[in-house]
Amino acid sequence: MGAEISISGRARRKQTLAWLLLTPSLILMFFTLVLPMVFQAVVSFTKHNMMFPWEKGFAGLSNYVAVFRDPSFWNALRITLVFVVGSVSLEIILGTGVAVALNQEFRGRGVARAFILIPWALPPVVVGLTWSWILSGSFGVLNGLLYELGLIHEYIPWLSYPRFALFLVVLVEVWKSMPFVAILMLAGLQSIPLEVLESATVDGATSLQRFFRITLPLVRPMLVVGLTLETIWAFKAFDLIYLLTKGGPANATEVLGYLIYSEAFGKLNFGTSAAMSFILVAIISILVAVMLTSRSIREAFILPGAR
Amino acid sequence: MRKIGTYAIILCLMVFTLSPFAWLLVASVSPQSELLTDSPRWIPEKLTLENYRALFTGSGVAKGDLAMEKSETAIGVKNFLLALKNSIITALYVMLLTLAATATGSYALSRIKFRGYRFCYLFFFIIRMFPAISVVIPLFLIMSSLGLINTKLGLALSYVPFTITLALPVLKGYFDTIPTELDEAAEIDGCTPLKMIWHILIPLSAPAFLAAGIFTFTASWNEFLFALILTSTYSSKTIPIALAEFNDMYVRNFTLTAAGAVVSAMIPVIFTLLFQKFIVSGLTSGSVKS
Secondary structure, three states, X not given: OHHHHHHHHHHHHHHHHHHHHHHHHHHHHXXXXXXXXXXHHHHHOEEEEOOOOOOEEEOOOHHHHHHHHOHHHHHHHHHHHHHHHHHHHHHHHHHHHHHHHHOOOOOOHHHHHHHOOHHHHOOHHHHHHHHHHHOOOOOOHHHHHHHHOOOOOOOOOHHHOHHHHHHHHHHHHHHHHHHHHHHHHHHHHHOOOHHHHHHHXXXXXXXXXXXXXXXXXXXXXXXXXXXXXXXXXXXXXXXXXXXXXXXXXXXXXXXXXXXXXXXXXXXXXXXXXXXXXXXXXXXXXXXXXXXXXXXXXXXXXXXXXXX | XXXXXXXXXXXXXXXXXXXXXXXXXXHHOOOHHHHHOOOOOOOOOOOOOHHHHHHHHOOOOOOOOOOOOOOOOOOOHHHHHHHHHHHHHXXXXXHHHHHHHHHHHHHHHHHOOOOOHHHHHHHHHHHHHOOHHHHHHHHHHHHHHHOOOOOHHHHHHHHHHHHHHHHHHHHHHHHHXXXXXXXXXXHHOOOOHHHHHHXXXXXXXXXXXXXXXXXXXXXXXXXXXXXXXXXXXXXXXXXXXHHHXXXXXXXXXXXXXXXXXXXXXXXXXXXXXXXXXXXXXXXXXXXXXX
């Protein structure tokens, strides 16, 4: 009798201790994340436009209605989707290809593997500034290079063409993030035992067959993690767009994140900006819920429901 | 034949990946007189350190290009070193808060199979997904009322939730590799858990703390959005903001801004080159077997 009670007492104390130890983290997260989110939710239901400061008070769903009626919201949604799908798929495909290349034997392999991460390591500010200069229509190096090669006869303002600007923004994002996927997939490739591939070759498999039937399934965990992380990062994109195009030209690169920013700090309409924020959070939550149905993701990030 | 193909691919790859950064380096040691030419050269006539000297002495900027010199709060060359200091101090605050919170939190997640631990992971996973833009405006209002705007501590506090999600998997993963026999021996000797963490676990986990510290420092160093919104004075603006303002201020003087960019890129690049191994395992929560 006595032994049972003391054991469960100790177990309970351990449980309490665990939560106590996590308290600092949880408190910090609560005040700097949860609280603002709640506040944001409240603001999204009020009229809070600094341009019309006399209009205050509860506004019900009118902010949300205004957002759904706003064509720039749908534009931003479309652009965000193009941006995310475009950049993530390119990152995964190119990154995997690069990983395969880096997995080969060649001189200078160590150096290549180390230096390839540099774009990813650079602060986003540096990436944004560097590329905006390279692509500059007045003094950009890209123009200079193409001119010297005789491919163009006058400087082209690359970022001034709406659809091309979106393509370029995706390109810069891919340039920056692809190395991470490459290194991730490289780690996955290196964990494949050579014997498996060798015995497949002996059995007569071509290199394509080996790749699609053995290699890819074995690196699936890494692929899943890479896909997840890159998708999250793509949705959060703000810095690059702020520095490269500021959402332009003609809102062609205005992703949802940037629209939220310009609605609040450009138009000073905090109410609708808050509503948009919430919609973005809702979209991401749906994405997260979908992700959670995948067993690979649950296992990779140790989430509820994993075996 | 195959070898040539491989080398060709690797060469193209390296050129594509590194040439923008290489150009940045070259631009930073180009003379400012290059501004006046319309055709940029990528190998300048002469190399010079005048841009770096301007950054570190606060003077020596080419004339005729000071679009915002009169601005009261923009960071110009005079205040670049101040921005550097702000970035370092903010990053150190972030490191301190994050490592302290995650040391105890990781111990709990690693050592104690408590009920709801998977929900903790879920919570942290969701935090990681969070778009900063959704939080920054109400955060601004809250910090404003607490008087934490334009302070390095306020900025640091805003980074902490995200850096905690970076540091926790690293520390927890490493703690997992430390045998629990050590815990039991300490308990028999009468050690409280906190003492055990401080005297035994932490010294043994130095590599993990190093990795977590580097992630945290780098995340804070690189961060742009929160710094943009939560700071507006010299005494708190960090390097990323300073660089963006440089670009507006010294519009065509990209050699000067390039030097600033190189300075600010140095720390993250060096850390990444040195600690590559940790990066993959840390960001994949150390759970995918390698």
